[in-house]
Amino acid sequence: MKKLLSNKHHAVRCSVTYLFFVSIFLFLGLYSFGQKAPNKILKDKQMVTLSKQALQDKIKGGWAGQTIGVTFGGPYEFRFLGTMIHDYQKLEWPEDAFQHYFDKEPGLYDDIYMDLSFVDVIEKYGVEAPIDSFANAFANASYPLWHANQAGRYNILHGIKAPLSGYWKNNPHADDIDFQIEADFAGLMNPGMSGAASQLCDKVGHIMNYGDGWYGGVYIANLYTQAFVSNDISFIVSEALKSIPKESTYYQCINDVIKWHQQYPNDWKRTWFEVQKKWSNDVGCSDGVFKPFDISSRINSAYVIIGLLYGNGDFGKTMEISIRCGQDADCNPSSAAGILGAILGYDKIPTYWKKNLTQIENRDFVFTNISLVKMYELGYKHALQSIVKNGGTIQDNNVSIAYQQPVPVQLEQSFVGLTPTVRKGSGWSNKPFKDSFAYDFDGNGIVITSSLSDEWNAKSDYEFKVEVDLDGVKEIISLPYNFRKRKAELFSKYQLNEGHHQLKLTLLNPSTMGNILISDLIVYSNKVK
Numbered sequence: 001m002k003k004l005l006s007n008k009h010h011a012v013r014c015s016v017t018y019l020f021f022v023s024i025f026l027f028l029g030l031y032s033f034g035q036k037a038p039n040k041i042l043k044d045k046q047m048v049t050l051s052k053q054a055l056q057d058k059i060k061g062g063w064a065g066q067t068i069g070v071t072f073g074g075p076y077e078f079r080f081l082g083t084m085i086h087d088y089q090k091l092e093w094p095e096d097a098f099q100h101y102f103d104k105e106p107g108l109y110d111d112i113y114m115d116l117s118f119v120d121v122i123e124k125y126g127v128e129a130p131i132d133s134f135a136n137a138f139a140n141a142s143y144p145l146w147h148a149n150q151a152g153r154y155n156i157l158h159g160i161k162a163p164l165s166g167y168w169k170n171n172p173h174a175d176d177i178d179f180q181i182e183a184d185f186a187g188l189m190n191p192g193m194s195g196a197a198s199q200l201c202d203k204v205g206h207i208m209n210y211g212d213g214w215y216g217g218v219y220i221a222n223l224y225t226q227a228f229v230s231n232d233i234s235f236i237v238s239e240a241l242k243s244i245p246k247e248s249t250y251y252q253c254i255n256d257v258i259k260w261h262q263q264y265p266n267d268w269k270r271t272w273f274e275v276q277k278k279w280s281n282d283v284g285c286s287d288g289v290f291k292p293f294d295i296s297s298r299i300n301s302a303y304v305i306i307g308l309l310y311g312n313g314d315f316g317k318t319m320e321i322s323i324r325c326g327q328d329a330d331c332n333p334s335s336a337a338g339i340l341g342a343i344l345g346y347d348k349i350p351t352y353w354k355k356n357l358t359q360i361e362n363r364d365f366v367f368t369n370i371s372l373v374k375m376y377e378l379g380y381k382h383a384l385q386s387i388v389k390n391g392g393t394i395q396d397n398n399v400s401i402a403y404q405q406p407v408p409v410q411l412e413q414s415f416v417g418l419t420p421t422v423r424k425g426s427g428w429s430n431k432p433f434k435d436s437f438a439y440d441f442d443g444n445g446i447v448i449t450s451s452l453s454d455e456w457n458a459k460s461d462y463e464f465k466v467e468v469d470l471d472g473v474k475e476i477i478s479l480p481y482n483f484r485k486r487k488a489e490l491f492s493k494y495q496l497n498e499g500h501h502q503l504k505l506t507l508l509n510p511s512t513m514g515n516i517l518i519s520d521l522i523v524y525s526n527k528v529k
Contacts, residue, residue, distance in 0.1 A: 041239075042229060042405065043403070044404060044405045045403065045404070046402075047401065047403070048228075048229050048400065049398050049401075050401065051397055051398055052397050052399060054345065055380065057346050058191070058228055058345050058346075059188055059191075059379040059383060060345070060346035060376045060379075061343075061348070061349055062188045062227070062379075063188070063338070063372060064341055064349060065334075065338040065339070065342065066337060066341070067098075067372060068349070068353050068354060068357065069336060069338060070108060070111045070112070071097050071098055072091070072093060072097070072323065073322070073323045073329045073330035073332065073333040073334065074097075074105070074108045074330045075092070076326075076330065077328065077330040077331075078327065079329070080326035080327070081292040081293050081294070081326065082326070082327075083292075083326055084272055085326060085329070091324075095356055098360045099356070099359050099360065106365070107143075107144075107366065108330065111181045111182075111184075111330070111334045111335075112365050113143065113367050113368050114143075116185075116365060116370045117137055118137075118182070119370070119378055120137065120368070121137050122185075122382060123378060127382070127386065127389070131203050131204075131206075132162070134162075134207060135161065135162040135165065135207045136156070138153065138156075138208075139153045139157055143367040147173040147176040147178055147285065147287075147295060147488075148173035148174060148179070148208045148209050150486075150487055151171040151172065151173050151208070151487050152166050152171060152178075152208030152209075154487040156207070162206055162207040163207070163210075165207055166206045166207055166208045166209045166210045166213075166214070167206075168210045168211060168414035168415060169494055169495070172284055172285065172447055172489050173284060173285050173295075174209055174211055174284060174414045174415075175210075175212040175213040175282070175284045175285070175297060175414050176284070176285050176296060176297060177213070177295050177296065177300045177331060178208050178213065178297075179204070179213060179214055179216060180213070180216030180217050180297045180301060180335065181328075181334065182204075182217065183201055183204075183216075183217030183218070183221045184220065184221070184224060184335070184338050185379075186200040186201050186204070186217070186221040187220065187221035187223065187224025187225050187227075187342075188224050188342065188379050189383050189386050190390075191225060192401040192403045193225055193386065193401065193402070194225050194226075194240075194243055194405065194406040195404040195407070196386055196390050197218075197221040197225050198221070198243055198409050200221075201218045204217075205217045209297070210414055211413050211414035212249060212250040212296065212298045212413075212414065213297045213414070215251075215297065215412075216297030216298070216301050218243055218244065219240060219243065219254065220301070220304070220339070222240035222241075222243040223236060223237070223339045224338070224339060225240070225404075226240050226406075227339055227340075227342035227343045228401070229401075229403060233311075233312070233313060233340075233343070234258075234261075236308075237254075237258060237308060238258060240406060241254055241258070241406075242406040242407065242408065243407065244409070245408045247411055248412070249413065250298050253275070253279045253298045253299070253302055254302060254305055256274070256279070257271060257305045257306060257309070260275075261309045261310065268306055268310035271310075275303075275306070279298060280294055280299055282296045282299075283415050283420055283524075284296070284414060284415050286488065286520070286522060289423060289447075290420060290423040290522075293327075294327050295328055300328050302325075303322055303328075304335045304336045304339075306321060306325055307319065307320075307321040307322030307333065307336040308339065311340070313340070313344075315337065315341075315344070315350050316350070316353065318333075318337065318340050319333040319336060320333075322335075322337075384399065387400075390404070415494070417495065417526040418494055418526065419524060419525055419528045420524055421443060421523050422443075422521070422522070423523075425519070425520055425521075426448070426519060429517060429520070431517065432515035432517070433507055433516040434507060434515070435506070436504060436505060436507070438502070439504075439521060440500065440502050440503070441523045442500050442523075442525070443496070443498065443501070443524050443525035444494070444496045444498045444524055444525055445492075445495065445496060445524030445525075446503065446523055447491070447521075447524075448489060448490045448491045448505075448518060448519075449488060449519040449520045449521075450479070450488070450489070450518050450519055451488075451516075451517045452486065452514055452516060452517065453514045453517060460482060461480070461481075461482060463479060464478070464479040464480075464511065464516055465477070465478060465507075465509050466479060466491075466505055466507055466508065468504075469503070469505075469506070470493060470502070476508070479516060481513065481514055491505070
């Protein structure tokens with residue numbers, strides 16, 4: 001009897017143990033099925049199949065997302081410098097937003113019409129068009145430009161061809177955001193094909209940028225390529241970063257954002273604060289040195305990624321966080337919303353955000369003959385061409401893409417060994433420069449900022465000529481009176497021998513139609529206390 005009872009108790013214990021482990025197994029199984037499945041790393045040249053409808057929807061979502069994002073962020077562009085937009089300030093989304101900007105402030109859409117310049121070249125001459133085709137279309141376009149774009153155009157028009165037009169010694173804005181906001185087309189026309197996107201970025205992005213400024217465009221384009229093969233934002237952000245060299249400061253900044261998101265998953269403001277502490281030290285752009293203004297690609301890309309990671313797939317939240325990060329608060333939500341739009345596809349962008357998009361979808365963007373509807377068509381056409389060119393196939397209602405794993409592009413770093421030490425007014429600001437100006441400085445680099453009187457209204461092709469004598473070495477600088485053709489810096493020179501230098505400027509051809517206004521002097525050194 002005792003033995004029978006013992007066996008019975010043993011059977012009961014076994015049953016309980018069995019049920020316990022079965023329960024644990026079922027719980028874990030249900031839990032794992034309830035989570036987003038981890039992404040499988042695709043192999044290089046592995047075929048990925050999409051329906052034609054899905055491909056079209058994603059391309060359409062990318063272009064529409066950009067347009068929505070820049071429109072939503074428009075009122076906040078550069079109004080919050082070095083600070084976030086606090087929660088008590090509501091971000092408005094008026095029903096006539098698209099109509100208003102298309103009618104009253106069409107220049108807001110430089111995020112789009114700059115892309116379209118390069119899309120137009122591809123449509124006319126194909127993706128194999130030489131770099132000069134892209135550079136000349138860009139340099140001779142009728143739209144005004146700023147920062148790296150403006151300096152790049154000036155260089156091309158004065159004989160410094162691409163890629164040297166974007167090289168940092170010729171372009172003080174080489175690290176600026178310009179190519180970052182113009183590279184969307186390279187990713188959207190190369191779905192799942194990182195190498196093809198990066199190669200196109202190499203050609204176009206060096207027209208106006210170098211180093212971190214170029215990496216901004218490469219990374220954005222690669223984010224788009226991944227949006228066609230995954231819907232996991234954390235995976236996309238990390239996978240696309242493989243296209244950037246780890247040694248670069250750009251990689252390190254974005255990698256920090258990813259780590260801080262993991263550390264503070266529910267607090268985007270903490271990540272924003274960490275970014276400010278470590279990475280808000282622009283040394284190139286003359287508008288940002290010793291000032292809170294920051295148009296560097298590095299920090300504005302960080303704001304894009306903060307929006308994507310903390311937005312967690314919510315279209316409105318993604319844009320809002322990117323806007324609230326401040327600085328270039330229209331371009332950053334444009335990039336974030338474009339990438340998320342490609343992930344979701346046009347049809348899944350919430351109606352609230354695209355309900356009035358139809359009002360302008362058939363209207364050409366300013367300075368172009370291309371509308372959103374036409375861009376949807378061109379984007380799909382160019383994507384199909386690129387898919388076939390890179391080993392993919394088109395069959396019935398499907399396309400098969402030969403996936404390309406992201407690999408790092410070449411290492412580039414601007415402004416090495418240069419730290420700003422002095423920014424001072426020249427004493428000539430807002431005064432006509434009609435004769436000569438001299439300045440002695442100690443360091444290894446100098447930038448002189450300037451403007452021209454009434455430059456926005458100047459249509460003349462007149463060019464001021466300034467002789468620059470630096471330590472006895474003379475050169476002639478041309479300053480076009482027409483803003484569309486001019487540059488913001490009168491003169492820049494880097495990597496001089498560290499020490500004392502003598503600078504003298506002489507205006508060779510004063511004009512009664514206007515004046516040069518010398519603004520600030522920025523001195524650099526590699527010996528910082």
